[in-house]
Amino acid sequence: QVQLQESGPGLVKPSETLSLTCAVSGYSISSGYYWGWIRQPPGKGLEWIGSTYHSRSTYYNPSLKSRVTISVDTSNNQFSLKLSSVTAADTAVYYCARHGGGGSYGAIDYWGQGTLVTVSS
Amino acid sequence: EIVLTQSPGTLSLSPGERATLSCRASQSISSSYLAWYQQKPGQAPRLFIYAASIRATGIPDRFSGSGSGTDFTLTISRLEPEDFAVYYCQQYGSSPLTFGGGTKVEIK
Numbered sequence: 001q002v003q004l005q006e007s008g009p010g011l012v013k014p015s016e017t018l019s020l021t022c023a024v025s026g027y028s029i030s031s032g033y034y035w036g037w038i039r040q041p042p043g044k045g046l047e048w049i050g051s052t053y054h055s056r057s058t059y060y061n062p063s064l065k066s067r068v069t070i071s072v073d074t075s076n077n078q079f080s081l082k083l084s085s086v087t088a089a090d091t092a093v094y095y096c097a098r099h100g101g102g103g104s105y106g107a108i109d110y111w112g113q114g115t116l117v118t119v120s121s
Numbered sequence: 122e123i124v125l126t127q128s129p130g131t132l133s134l135s136p137g138e139r140a141t142l143s144c145r146a147s148q149s150i151s152s153s154y155l156a157w158y159q160q161k162p163g164q165a166p167r168l169f170i171y172a173a174s175i176r177a178t179g180i181p182d183r184f185s186g187s188g189s190g191t192d193f194t195l196t197i198s199r200l201e202p203e204d205f206a207v208y209y210c211q212q213y214g215s216s217p218l219t220f221g222g223g224t225k226v227e228i229k
Contacts, residue, residue: 046166046209048218061217062122095165105213107156107171114165 002026004096004112012119018083022096022112030054030074033100037070037081039092051099052079086119123148123212125221133229140197142224144210149190154214157186157195161206170195200226
C-alpha cells in the first residue's frame with residue numbers, strides 16, 4: 001500500500017521560504033510515476049503546484065514557476081517542495097501526491113493527508 | 122492552460138435521487154484524460170473516475186463518468202448518505218494540470 005506523509009513548518013513568515021517534505025512508503029519513487037504537490041487554500045479549490053518524474057524531470061505550474069523548486073531524495077524515498085517569497089495568498093493545505101496511471105500525466109491515485117501552512121508574521 | 126468550469130456550484134438533492142455534475146473544458150482534452158475526485162471535509166481528495174469513464178478501485182457502480190472533447194459528466198445514479206461531498210474534475214492531458222472549481226452535493 002502506497003502511503004505519503006507531508007512534514008514541515010505549519011507557520012511561515014511573509015517573504016520567507018516554505019519548505020515541505022513528503023515521505024513515501026510502499027513504493028520506490030525512482031521506479032516511476034510522477035510525484036507532485038497540490039495545494040488548497042482554506043475553503044477554496046485545488047491548485048497543482050508541480051511534479052517530478054523519474055527524479056529527472058520537473059514540471060511546474062507557470063503561475064508559480066518563478067518561486068517553486070521540487071527536488072527528490074531517492075536514498076530516503078522522499079521529495080520536497082520549496083516555495084520562496086511567500087505571502088498570505090500562499091496559506092493553504094499542501095498535499096503531496098502520486099500520479100501517472102491512465103495515460104499522459106496520469107490521474108492522482110495516492111494523496112498525502114495534507115498539511116496546513118499558514119503565512120503570517 | 123485548460124480551464125475547467127464545473128456546474129452547478131451546489132446541488133441540493135435527497136438520498137436516492139440522481140445527481141448529474143458537469144465539467145466543461147476551455148479546449149478539447151486529449152484522449153479524454155479527465156478525472157473526477159470526491160473530497161469530504163478535512164480529508165484529501167479521493168480518485169473516483171479516470172480517463173473520463175473508468176471507475177477507480179473500490180468505487181461503487183452507482184458512479185459513472187462520460188463525455189469527451191470539452192464536455193464531461195459525472196452521474197451518481199442513486200445518492201447514498203456517504204456521497205454528499207464536493208466533487209472536482211481535473212484534466213491531466215496537458216501541463217499545467219488543472220482542476221475545476223468543484224460542485225458541492227448537499228443534502229436537501
